Amino acid sequence: MSNNQKMKAVGAYRYLDLSDPESLVDLFIEKPIPTGRDLLVEVKAISVNPADLGVRKNNNYEKESPKILGWDVAGIVEQVGPDCQLFKPGDEIYYAGSVTRPGGNSEFHLVDERIAGNKPKSLDFAQAAALPLTSITAWEGLFDRLGISHSAEENKNKSLLIIGAAGGVGSIATQLAKLAGLTVIGTASRPESIQWTINQGADFTINHNNDFAPQLKKIGFETVDYIFCLNDTIQHFANMAEVIAPQGKICSIVPANKASWTGSLDMDLLFAKSITFVWELMFTRSMFQTKDMIKQHDLLNKLADLIDNGKLKTTLTERLEPINAANLRLVHEKVETGRSIGKIVLENF
Numbered sequence: 234m235s236n237n238q239k240m241k242a243v244g245a246y247r248y249l250d251l252s253d254p255e256s257l258v259d260l261f262i263e264k265p266i267p268t269g270r271d272l273l274v275e276v277k278a279i280s281v282n283p284a285d286l287g288v289r290k291n292n293n294y295e296k297e298s299p300k301i302l303g304w305d306v307a308g309i310v311e312q313v314g315p316d317c318q319l320f321k322p323g324d325e326i327y328y329a330g331s332v333t334r335p336g337g338n339s340e341f342h343l344v345d346e347r348i349a350g351n352k353p354k355s356l357d358f359a360q361a362a363a364l365p366l367t368s369i370t371a372w373e374g375l376f377d378r379l380g381i382s383h384s385a386e387e388n389k390n391k392s393l394l395i396i397g398a399a400g401g402v403g404s405i406a407t408q409l410a411k412l413a414g415l416t417v418i419g420t421a422s423r424p425e426s427i428q429w430t431i432n433q434g435a436d437f438t439i440n441h442n443n444d445f446a447p448q449l450k451k452i453g454f455e456t457v458d459y460i461f462c463l464n465d466t467i468q469h470f471a472n473m474a475e476v477i478a479p480q481g482k483i484c485s486i487v488p489a490n491k492a493s494w495t496g497s498l499d500m501d502l503l504f505a506k507s508i509t510f511v512w513e514l515m516f517t518r519s520m521f522q523t524k525d526m527i528k529q530h531d532l533l534n535k536l537a538d539l540i541d542n543g544k545l546k547t548t549l550t551e552r553l554e555p556i557n558a559a560n561l562r563l564v565h566e567k568v569e570t571g572r573s574i575g576k577i578v579l580e581n582f
């Protein structure tokens with residue numbers, strides 16, 4: 234279906250180093266039309282995640298049509314598909330979208346309404362665009378996969394170690410875990426990331442470049458009840474096995490075969506303590522169109538309420554304008570360092 238209308242976008246025909254101006258290019262492409270449960274969204278702000286870097290890198294041969302990246306969007310519903318029930322034109326929404334579809338680095342974008350939520354009213358579009366992908370990951374990791382209760386009373390004496398606490402996922406995971414009443418120990422390796430982690434609410438920090446057990450002992454912990462691993466799972470596996478409490482639970486969001494790392498997980502290290510190990514991929518629900526995919530709509534709405542009630546805050550640390558290839562290349566370079574603190578957002582085309 235075509236409406237002969239065009240829109241601005243940023244994309245890549247194939248993987249090139251970011252120093253090459255062709256690595257991400259400004260485009261003028263066809264504006265999409267919503268069908269089924271899709272919303273057509275006027276994109277106001279977007280964020281960049283390590284997922285963008287991964288998809289860009291895998292785009293390793295020249296394509297006829299460019300790959301559009303971008304899995305964090307805040308914008309306004311312009312039009313709804315015929316089967317939509319949750320939103321109407323004019324609604325302000327935020328979402329991550331699906332990695333099996335074009336990303337949101339375009340003036341207009343299609344998203345299934347079941348994975349979009351109402352944008353927090355107290356945030357502007359850029360502050361909201363910092364949140365969806367990382368918050369869905371943190372929420373699903375903590376509450377759906379690790380099975381942590383939302384009740385602060387139940388979590389009173391429970392501890393959580395977050396590995397990579399100052400990054401995009403770690404920042405909001407720290408806030409969510411504190412809200413759920415856990416004692417949070419975040420890992421960070423530099424003065425500025427340590428300070429940011431404490432600002433997000435962490436009770437303690439340790440350094441992910443050193444052994445965990447002696448550092449934990451120093452702050453009064455022999456073991457921790459839960460671990461949320463947001464970085465190199467192989468690098469941290471033996472350390473995690475050592476400090477997790479018997480019958481404790483570990484969730485990782487980083488697959489062991491991630492290209493730059495080598496090795497495999499020695500699951501036997503978790504046997505004697507009867508540890509539960511679980512993966513979290515925030516794209517699972519949209520990728521497999523699971524029956525419960527609307528849970529991402531629900532959790533984004535709950536998150537928005539928590540923000541509007543002052544219980545959580547945006548993790549935005551830096552904003553750039555406008556959304557174009559040159560600025561996106563800059564932000565990709567920053568995220569590629571693996572040293573980001575919070576989230577960088579681009580706004581307005």
Ligand SMILES: NC(=O)c1ccc[n+]([C@@H]2O[C@H](COP(=O)([O-])OP(=O)(O)OC[C@H]3O[C@@H](n4cnc5c(N)ncnc54)[C@H](OP(=O)(O)O)[C@@H]3O)[C@@H](O)[C@H]2O)c1
Nearest residue numbers: 283397399400401402421422423426441464486513514515
């Ligand atoms: N499965 C999923 O659904 C899902 C969703 C989102 C992200 N991810 C993946 O999860 C990872 C984190 O994502 P993110 O958006 O939070 O990334 P990010 O914002 O780029 O994370 C940056 C943080 O990582 C920390 N870090 C660097 N090296 C580390 C190490 N060796 N061990 C522990 N922490 C380290 C840095 O802290 P210091 O500067 O203090 O060293 C920095 O603050 C990425 O690999 C991403 O691809 C997966």
